[in-house]
Amino acid sequence: MNNNIHVLVIPSWYLTKEHKLRGIFFKEQATNIQKLGAKVGIIYPEVRWLSLLNFTNLRNNYFQTKEHLEDGLITFRKHGWNIYPRFPRKQAEYWVKQGIILGEKYIKKYGIPDVIHAQSTLWGGYVAMKLSEKYKIPYIVTEHSSAYVLTNIEEWKKEAIKEIFKKSSKIFAVSSTYAKRLAEYTDGKEVYIIGNSVDTEFFTMKKYVRREKFTFFTVAFLKKNKGMDILIKAFNLAFKDDNVILRIGGDGDERKNLENLVKELKLEEKIEFLGSLNRKEVKMEMQNCNVFSLASKFETFGVVLIEALSTGTPIVSTNCGGPYDIVNDKVGKLVEVDNIEELAHALKYVYVNYSDYNQNEIRQYCIDNFSNVAIGKKQLEIYNSVTKDKG
Template structure:
């Protein structure tokens, strides 16, 4: 019997990373997607099954725990579980999934059985979601986000087998950009169009209170902003080197670096070594409203990642009417064209500096209101939630309704 499209569906979201007491701004786009579905009238719950790698079992930071809270109408479980035996991956994954299933049983007891499980990334919430879906005969959708496949970090034979098995089993396999779809299908030797592309969305916050930004010329400081988790693959040093090139050419530029992470101190020391403390400012970790404020205070956004499956920070900037400069990192090819800014083909400081200079020289030719309109038409909450809803109903229409 087909599921009527107006059914108030109950969706359980299982993200592979999410906010927690230690990481309150992690995985914001998963929460934003859950809230977009909630606005459409869906019942939404979250189980975040935080996976502790076997090699880190005895760290004091990795004690097992189970937290529950109601997050503005979304019941949220955060389980941190210790799984395993380092050399027995499948056994570790079974132990992990069993622990998460116990939490799922508690969820069902209190909030009812979901109509569908939607996991984000195979490693590792997707593994638990897959096992729970099979055990309880619940339709299952997986969205992949991880760059790790294409950066060479997922190369264990068992892990590759597990990923293939989950993508092939899922009632729907989603991915966030066309370039990532082609790359991952090739990497895992999956059939063409295994994945359907549904992009990430922009939080409505970024469309609010548009503040136009003009540039009066060389006497004015041109302000670039970047924001990310400070990891090596985000390649922040490339942006710093490009800023130095522009300064050495006599351009009046400034860079603000938002975010925190393992590279924080190294990058600060590098800026100090170059003597650029007055030209490059670090903000530390930023909340969502603070990110918008920094974008509003800047002229343009810059991103230098080695690989991006999508690039949410770029569409956030477009939503504020700011052009972007980014490396040719995959995902941004879906939405960064000459009207939105510059994609830099070579991952080199000179090329990045050239792209940044192009945006400076042509700044007033970017129509900021058109950038906002383009972003709203393609990435607003209702549009992306509607694409998700269509996927959910297509999946459920092929299944018996389980009560």
């Protein structure tokens, strides 16, 4: 296998100074394969909303193209603005145009890559397709967006998605459940599975749980599709009299409703809202809880689950897509979506049988299947297979 392969990564969304965690997993995956020997470049049209427009931001972002070395990754960015806020199609066309320009500049300086990896179809995948047509470079697409499930996609976008998939060398989804959801766009073309990865050197094994009370932890954007109301009701049903607490990380539109629900159920002493947490705080919570729980209605993957597993923490999750490929009986329990009684039973089961879960085995399962090295090696195999097919 050629570990020195040249890969150009095109994320459809990516971290910026304003959004430091957006697309962080794309950056981590690129770093992974570079550590394994690949030459990696990233291009990203950094298009800001006009609501952020002020003198300072305009001075720093005046439609210039800049090359950055970001944690060792060669990164080309277009620092611009969304000049078509009310016209989504024009907005997409502009983003794609800027992406193509960045790709051409990257290739002019660093040569033609062996393969292009688009992270999501809209619109990184479209840029990859256009660069592929011009330079005869094979490209693959990994789809991450939950829009295929949670929203109605406009026809013009559907046509673009189908064309991107049709012309790609390979299509990947982050879970088997999600792969099935993509079928209407792929015209029978096979969708392969490759999960997300976790930095197991950052999310390290818990030494011991410091809290006196048995602790459940969850973290998410507090939106309706995250099912936090279901989790709270299930927790209430499972632990009427037990010395157990639930800590909820994250913020969002549903927070006030959830706080009112907690008051209504008289759970103020058992459930605590922590607000927004950074990665270090999430790690600390995972290392100091007994069990992690996820009650989402749909997840394309569920990165928080593998972060918990990396710390040796057992999990209780709804069977909402991605978790199907992550959770087995040795690491936790899967339950039906929106089923309060079943979720309550699972929470109680893991609480009662907590000593049956081996923290070292849980972490090792995560390392073997979802660590940066494990997923990075799979990615290199994919890139090599695509370039071999080209030859």
